[in-house]
Amino acid sequence: MLSTFWQKTSGLFDALMQSIPHCCALCHAVCVEGLCPDCKNRYFAAALPRCRQCAHTLPESGESLICGSCLKQPPAFDQTIAVTDYTPPVDQLVLAFKFGGALALAPLFARMLQAAMQRHPADFTRPDVLVPVPLAPGRLASRGFNQAHEIARPLSRQLGIALMPRLIKRIRETVPQTEIALRARRSNIRGAFAISEGGLPAVKGRHIALVDDVLTSGETVGELARMLKAAGAASVSCLIVARTPL
Ligand SMILES: [Zn+2]
Numbered sequence: 001m002l003s004t005f006w007q008k009t010s011g012l013f014d015a016l017m018q019s020i021p022h023c024c025a026l027c028h029a030v031c032v033e034g035l036c037p038d039c040k041n042r043y044f045a046a047a048l049p050r051c052r053q054c055a056h057t058l059p060e061s062g063e064s065l066i067c068g069s070c071l072k073q074p075p076a077f078d079q080t081i082a083v084t085d086y087t088p089p090v091d092q093l094v095l096a097f098k099f100g101g102a103l104a105l106a107p108l109f110a111r112m113l114q115a116a117m118q119r120h121p122a123d124f125t126r127p128d129v130l131v132p133v134p135l136a137p138g139r140l141a142s143r144g145f146n147q148a149h150e151i152a153r154p155l156s157r158q159l160g161i162a163l164m165p166r167l168i169k170r171i172r173e174t175v176p177q178t179e180i181a182l183r184a185r186r187s188n189i190r191g192a193f194a195i196s197e198g199g200l201p202a203v204k205g206r207h208i209a210l211v212d213d214v215l216t217s218g219e220t221v222g223e224l225a226r227m228l229k230a231a232g233a234a235s236v237s238c239l240i241v242a243r244t245p246l
């Protein structure tokens with residue numbers, strides 16, 4: 001009952017955010033989505049070939065759908081869909097969303113993710129559940145929102161796929177992954193998550209899609225995927241707005 005009320009309320013909030021004019025986060029032109037059509041065409045039109053597992057870009061001429069790094073050391077997650085690379089000026093857009101309060105970009109990111117899912121190879125199966133990557137409680141308290149949840153909420157409505165933001169909880173604080181060396185990230189994140197009480201039936205035999213704004217080393221989603229598969233998940237995908245290039 002309460003969750004239905006919340007879904008309706010948050011839907012109205014998202015609809016309101018889309019109906020009022022905003023400044024384009026990149027060029028400051030007035031627009032309705034938080035990004036003007038010109039900037040959208042300029043920076044988001046190209047859909048590059050990507051590794052189906054980790055979403056790193058592949059050479060245009062390449063035959064393989066999997067990159068060399070995933071062939072050598074397969075990550076625990078099965079597939080990744082990314083809208084674009086985390087390069088200028090897209091990084092500024094993500095930073096404006098995360099730290100500049102440009103929350104109007106969330107429904108736009110969700111629509112771009114949906115379009116990227118539709119472009120993906122036919123073997124991408126529809127997820128059963130969407131789970132935003134949980135933010136550490138300390139960071140959630142200081143930021144006031146989880147950017148992954150803000151993207152996952154309209155995405156869940158667009159796709160008609162259940163959103164379970166509390167399926168996974170952080171059980172210990174970690175140093176932000178961006179503040180430590182790439183090779184130390186796996187040990188930093190290991191054992192940081194647990195499936196919430198009563199959450200196992202939503203995991204067993206299901207395809208879980210983890211939603212986040214940026215994918216860098218992949219250690220956080222890798223740890224989540226390991227945990228979900230150990231709990232019986234059939235497959236784990238990552239739905240990401242921006243992929244940090246190699
Ligand atoms: Zn613009």
Ligand SMILES: [Zn+2]
Pocket residue numbers: 051052053054055056066067068069070071
């Ligand atoms: Zn790969």
